[in-house]
Amino acid sequence: QYVLALPGWEKTKLTYRIVNYTPDMKQADVDTSIQKAFEIWSAVTPLTFSRVYEETADFYIVFVTGAHGNCPRRFDGPLGVLGHAFPPSDPFRGNVHLDDDENWTASLVQFNLMLVATHEIGHALGLAHSGDPRALMFPNYKLMEPIDFPLTQDDIDGIQAIYG
Ligand SMILES: O=C1CC=C(NS(=O)(=O)c2ccc(-c3ccccc3)cc2)CC1=O
Ligand SMILES: [Zn+2]
Numbered sequence: 001q002y003v004l005a006l007p008g009w010e011k012t013k014l015t016y017r018i019v020n021y022t023p024d025m026k027q028a029d030v031d032t033s034i035q036k037a038f039e040i041w042s043a044v045t046p047l048t049f050s051r052v053y054e055e056t057a058d059f060y061i062v063f064v065t066g067a068h069g070n071c072p073r074r075f076d077g078p079l080g081v082l083g084h085a086f087p088p089s090d091p092f093r094g095n096v097h098l099d100d101d102e103n104w105t106a107s108l109v110q111f112n113l114m115l116v117a118t119h120e121i122g123h124a125l126g127l128a129h130s131g132d133p134r135a136l137m138f139p140n141y142k143l144m145e146p147i148d149f150p151l152t153q154d155d156i157d158g159i160q161a162i163y164g
Contacts, residue, residue, distance in 0.1 A: 008125060012048060015058050016034070016049055016059035017059070021063065023100075024105065025106055029106040037114050083116050086124065096120045130155065135152045
């Protein structure tokens, strides 16, 4: 009986750690933005995400710039790529890196952390980019109105194809 290599995580109870903070925002706003980003995905999947503080976690939210640690990818200074994350099939899975050469906000001013974090967490859960310009997994950042943007059906179809 072969084990199906699911493109997603093999468990539904997942944990995340906020490793460091950006100087652009109040720490409480970072906490809230990240929590909401995870909630968006847990609302449409059987997945749950709980925050841990010291021990190992499934997801690490890290603010970094340029070349960072042993990460195979590097950032490009202000603008350009805002973040990157690794799919569940990748040995770096769970790492969600945000480019701290960007200006991070909790408002409509770019770049809204919750928006970008939701996109990157979508990747970390196994989603690729979407062709739907309204989708959260669309490759280009654009501010969504209103700020409590809903997932599009395209995003929901994508994540439910993996976690059903
Ligand atoms: O794998 C990649 C490669 C390039 C990326 N570009 S980005 O960091 O500028 C980015 C682009 C779009 C978004 C986004 C799109 C729709 C809604 C919310 C965010 C977030 C980040 C993001 C990414 O995850
Ligand atoms: Zn990285």
